[in-house]
Amino acid sequence: MASGQGRRFGSNKLLAAVEGVPLYRRAMTALAGAGLDRLAVCSPYPEVLEAGAALGFLSLPNPGAEEGISASIRLGLxxxxxxxxxxxxxxxxxxxxxxSIIRLLHSFEQSKNAICALSWQGQRGNPVIFPADLFMELAALTGDTGGGAVIRRHPERLALVEAGSPRELADLDRREDWLFHS
Structure with missing residues (x-):
């Protein structure tokens, strides 16, 4: 999902570089190497969509990005x-x-009924894999509500998969988050 408006950041943070590589490219590269059956990127940004296509992703223009994360979820689904x-x-x-993405995928393959989420020391993070029987619930989300709402309705199905380090779960939402990572 690459549709964020970067409100807390103050601009399109997906184009900002960490260690010389734009955020969107770092994410796509990690995912592209994980052996997933199908890859898609949802974004209103042409640069992100073009890079996704070059890396083998289905590029899905997201005209509803301003609605919030639910628009990306529905489009991706x-x-x-x-x-x-x-x-x-x-x-x-x-x-x-x-x-870590591969470990998450293997966990899902072991129990296709589970919602598998990357975590660190018991704290849920992203990415998350949802089984097909929850697609309808995900597609019914609206506004800036993400998959966490579905997880809260099915806590017994959540399987946490430990990341390689806590750093993997760090997301950069505000400019001050970048001071230590750029």
């Missing part, structure tokens, strides 16, 4: 028909690794 589950990832976690 529309391209995932026939899948057993869908992994939702954000683009503002610059240190997310392919290895």
């Amino acid at each position: 529309s391209a995932m028909g026939g899948m057993e589950g869908v992994l939702f990832s954000v683009c503002d976690q610059p240190f997310l690794t392919t290895d």
Whole structure:
């Protein structure tokens, strides 16, 4: 999901670089190496969509991005028909690794009924994989409500998968978050 308006950041943070690489490219590169069956990027930004296409992602223009995260969820789900589950990832976690994504995927493959979320010391983070039977609930979300609402309705199904380090779950939302990472 690469549709954020960057309100807390003050501009389109997806184009900002961490260690010389734009946020959106760091996220797409980590995901592209994980062996997922289908990749899609939802974004209103042409630069992000073009980069996604070059990396093998379905590029889904998101004209409803101002509605909030639910618009990206619905758009992404529309391209995932026939899948057993869908992994939702954000683009503002610059240190997310392919290895942790693969561990998350393996956990989901072991129990396709679970909602699998990357975590650190029991704290849920992103990305999250939702099984197909929850797609309708995800598609019914509106506004700036994300998958956390579905997780709260099904806490017994949540399986936490430990990230390689706490740094992987750090997201950069405000300019001050960048002081230590750019």
